[in-house]
Amino acid sequence: MGGSIAAxxxxxxxxxxxxxxxxxxxxxMEAIARQPEAVxxxxxxxxxxxxxxEGAALIAIILSYxxx
Amino acid sequence: xxxxxxxxxxxxxxxxxxxGQSHDNHQAEEPHATEAHARHDENAGHEKAHDDEExxxxxxxxxxxxxxxxxxxxxxxxxxxxxxxxxxxxxTIGPWAFPLPCILYSKEDGWSVFMSSRFGIGHHGNGxxxxxxxxxxxxxxxxxxxxxxxxxxxxxxxxxxxxxxxxDGKKKVVAWVCYNxxxxxxxxxxxxxxxxxxxxxxxxxDFSITKNVASMMLVAILLGWMFIYVxxxxxxxxGKAPAGxxxxxxxxxxxxxxxxxxPFLGDKWEKFLPFLQALFFFILGLNLFGQIPFLGGSNVTxxxxxxxxxxxxxxxxxxxxxxAHYWKHIFAMPGVPKPLLVIMTPVEIIGLFIKPLTxxxxxxxxxxxxxxxxxxxxxxxxxxxxSGENVGGALGAAVGSTLLTMFMMSIELxxxxxxxxxxxxxxxxxxxxxxxxxxx
Numbered sequence: 001m002g003g004s005i006a007a008x009x010x011x012x013x014x015x016x017x018x019x020x021x022x023x024x025x026x027x028x029m030e031a032i033a034r035q036p037e038a039v040x041x042x043x044x045x046x047x048x049x050x051x052x053x054e055g056a057a058l059i060a061i062i063l064s065y066x067x068x
Numbered sequence: 069x070x071x072x073x074x075x076x077x078x079x080x081x082x083x084x085x086x087x088g089q090s091h092d093n094h095q096a097e098e099p100h101a102t103e104a105h106a107r108h109d110e111n112a113g114h115e116k117a118h119d120d121e122e123x124x125x126x127x128x129x130x131x132x133x134x135x136x137x138x139x140x141x142x143x144x145x146x147x148x149x150x151x152x153x154x155x156x157x158x159x160t161i162g163p164w165a166f167p168l169p170c171i172l173y174s175k176e177d178g179w180s181v182f183m184s185s186r187f188g189i190g191h192h193g194n195g196x197x198x199x200x201x202x203x204x205x206x207x208x209x210x211x212x213x214x215x216x217x218x219x220x221x222x223x224x225x226x227x228x229x230x231x232x233x234x235x236d237g238k239k240k241v242v243a244w245v246c247y248n249x250x251x252x253x254x255x256x257x258x259x260x261x262x263x264x265x266x267x268x269x270x271x272x273x274d275f276s277i278t279k280n281v282a283s284m285m286l287v288a289i290l291l292g293w294m295f296i297y298v299x300x301x302x303x304x305x306x307g308k309a310p311a312g313x314x315x316x317x318x319x320x321x322x323x324x325x326x327x328x329x330x331p332f333l334g335d336k337w338e339k340f341l342p343f344l345q346a347l348f349f350f351i352l353g354l355n356l357f358g359q360i361p362f363l364g365g366s367n368v369t370x371x372x373x374x375x376x377x378x379x380x381x382x383x384x385x386x387x388x389x390x391x392a393h394y395w396k397h398i399f400a401m402p403g404v405p406k407p408l409l410v411i412m413t414p415v416e417i418i419g420l421f422i423k424p425l426t427x428x429x430x431x432x433x434x435x436x437x438x439x440x441x442x443x444x445x446x447x448x449x450x451x452x453x454x455s456g457e458n459v460g461g462a463l464g465a466a467v468g469s470t471l472l473t474m475f476m477m478s479i480e481l482x483x484x485x486x487x488x489x490x491x492x493x494x495x496x497x498x499x500x501x502x503x504x505x506x507x508x
Contacts, residue, residue, distance in 0.1 A: 044327055048497065051490040055426030058433050 009064035017057030021050045132225060132246035145447035149440045151192075153367045156207030156279045157184045158193050162362055165189040168282055170209055172202060172258075174272035177219075184209070184276075186221065198224050198245065202272075203254060205243045207279075210254040211272045212245055217252055225249075280374065283366035287353040295349075324348050328493050332500035340499055343385060347378070348492040355435060355484035359477065369487075370436035372428065379428035382495045387420075390502040423498055427491060434487050438480040445472045 028046035032039050159166040167185035174180075180200050187195025187204035195204030199221045201212045225246040232242045244251040258274035277285075294313060301314045310318050329337040329344055354368045368374055396402060398416040400409060448469040453462025 040327065044331075044493065047486065047490060048493055051430060051494060052426075055430055058429045059422075059426065061433065062429055 006064040006067060010061050013057045013060035013064070016060075017053055020053040020057075024049045024053065132228065132244075132249060132251050143447070143450045145444055145451060148447055149443040151206060152365055152443050153370055153436055153439050154208070155367075155371060156193060157204060157209050157274075157276055158189050158207050159279050159282060160193060160207070165193065168279065169277045170202070171275040171277070172200075172209065172211075172272055173275065174211065176215075176271075177201070194227060196224060196226075198222050198247070203227065203245050205254065208257045209274055209276065210243060210257055211270070212252045212254055214252050217247070222247065227254075279366055280368045280371055283357055283368050284354065284374070287350070287357050287368075291349055291353050320349075320352075321345065324492060328489075328496045332493070332496040333503065334500065336503055340385075340389075340496070344492050344496055347382070347495060348488050351378070351431065351491055352484065352488035355488055356481075358435065358439065359480055359484060361477075365439065367436065367439050369431055370439055372432050375428045375432040378431070378491070379424035382427060382498065383421075383424040386423075386495075386498045386502045389499065391505070393504060393506045394502045423494075427494060431487055431491055434483055438476070438483055442473055442476050442480070445469050445476060448472075 031042050167183045172180045186199045188197040193207030228244045243254045255270050258270050298317050329341045449465045452465035
């Protein structure tokens with residue numbers, strides 16, 4: 001078990017994705033509260049957007065994992 | 069009925085593509101995979117031997133000094149986790165090891181087809197026999213480098229793992245087979261990537277029905293049976309309310325049809341529905357199959373080769389169905405000033421490949437992370453129990469770890485559905501973008 005600069009890279013990527021997905025979730029909740037009848041559409045789009053944000057973070061994590 | 073048959077055909081197509089590639093090939097797991105075994109502080113002499121093709125048996129004689137007995141080893145949670153998420157040539161359910169067919173090919177010896185029970189599977193999936201220079205090391209088939217090793221079935225004294233330094237200064241664990249008091253070096257496990265991912269080039273190729281392939285076949289047969297059964301029920305009960313398995317499949321099927329296919333694909337949804345349904349149910353089936361405790365813990369969708377094959381199918385389907393409008397937007401985005409195209413076109417072309425790449429990584433990382441977290445929570449029992457010395461600690465940790473594991477399992481159940489859904493919805497959105505007609 002040793003720390004490395006790659007671990008810092010991974011954690012930075014996770015922080016970025018966390019902020020992004022947090023924002024998506026917060027706005028989706030707001031939107032659902034405002035328009036409860038559109039809950040289906042909002043949920044599907046929320047998951048789609050979260051997946052896209054996650055994708056960028058995953059690439060960063062895998063790259064730092066491979067270069068570690 | 070025709071649609072159902074199409075879906076089944078898609079399952080088998082997916083299955084066949086992933087079949088040959090189920091051996092994952094990311095080099096990073098290699099160094100940890102076998103660390104739990106004896107670590108020796110040996111003289112630096114073996115580094116030279118590792119670089120040369122010639123193996124100096126005399127220098128490694130002492131490696132095998134205590135290979136026969138089962139030595140006390142410290143518990144290593146990372147190694148345990150890596151061992152459990154990787155593929156294997158045996159199927160272990162609890163204390164029982166079920167042999168699987170090994171289909172191996174090497175240039176010198178040709179094809180070797182036999183059951184992995186020939187290795188005499190023992191503790192931890194370690195074989196105590198060698199056959200045609202192949203050995204079973206922690207459930208994975210490896211080949212002995214030295215051509216002087218006997219080809220027929222022989223008893224070996226054991227397999228010892230030792231850290232060695234590769235040419236580029238990285239630490240790597242090499243497995244040594246002990247036979248007749250001598251140590252024989254083994255190759256890496258087989259990869260079919262020609263060394264692209266750093267696993268090295270091996271002299272043999274492993275096309276075996278491994279644990280992952282066997283699980284995939286099982287899930288495909290199960291899903292095939294389910295869909296044929298439900299399709300028959302629809303014919304029988306025409307006009308009546310769904311019953312039994314029908315009422316389980318129908319809402320999920322309709323959800324994909326109404327929430328994924330129709331909104332993203334517009335009026336072409338009927339053409340791509342079988343593909344999307346096959347993708348969704350195949351991934352969901354494998355995700356859920358991996359969640360069943362004690363059933364070998366098959367981590368099929370947590371294998372880069374499997375998710376890579378799935379993403380490749382999506383990539384091919386999307387680009388074959390891409391219309392002129394789609395390609396125009398990639399190579400010459402309309403309405404963009406000419407000088408800007410120098411930047412835009414390369415970015416769009418990279419984006420073409422990033423899409424399947426993220427599909428592959430997302431599914432792989434989510435499922436692997438889930439499996440690893442569960443294994444690490446279970447490892448807490450052994451960490452607090454100090455490998456059996458501290459019974460009180462083990463008991464206390466067992467209670468905590470059971471609760472944590474149950475919590476994680478329920479989260480993973482959710483993730484299994486969400487990831488299958490995300491893969492399908494992203495495929496649908498890429499397909500939608502590729503088949504969209506011009507409207508401006």
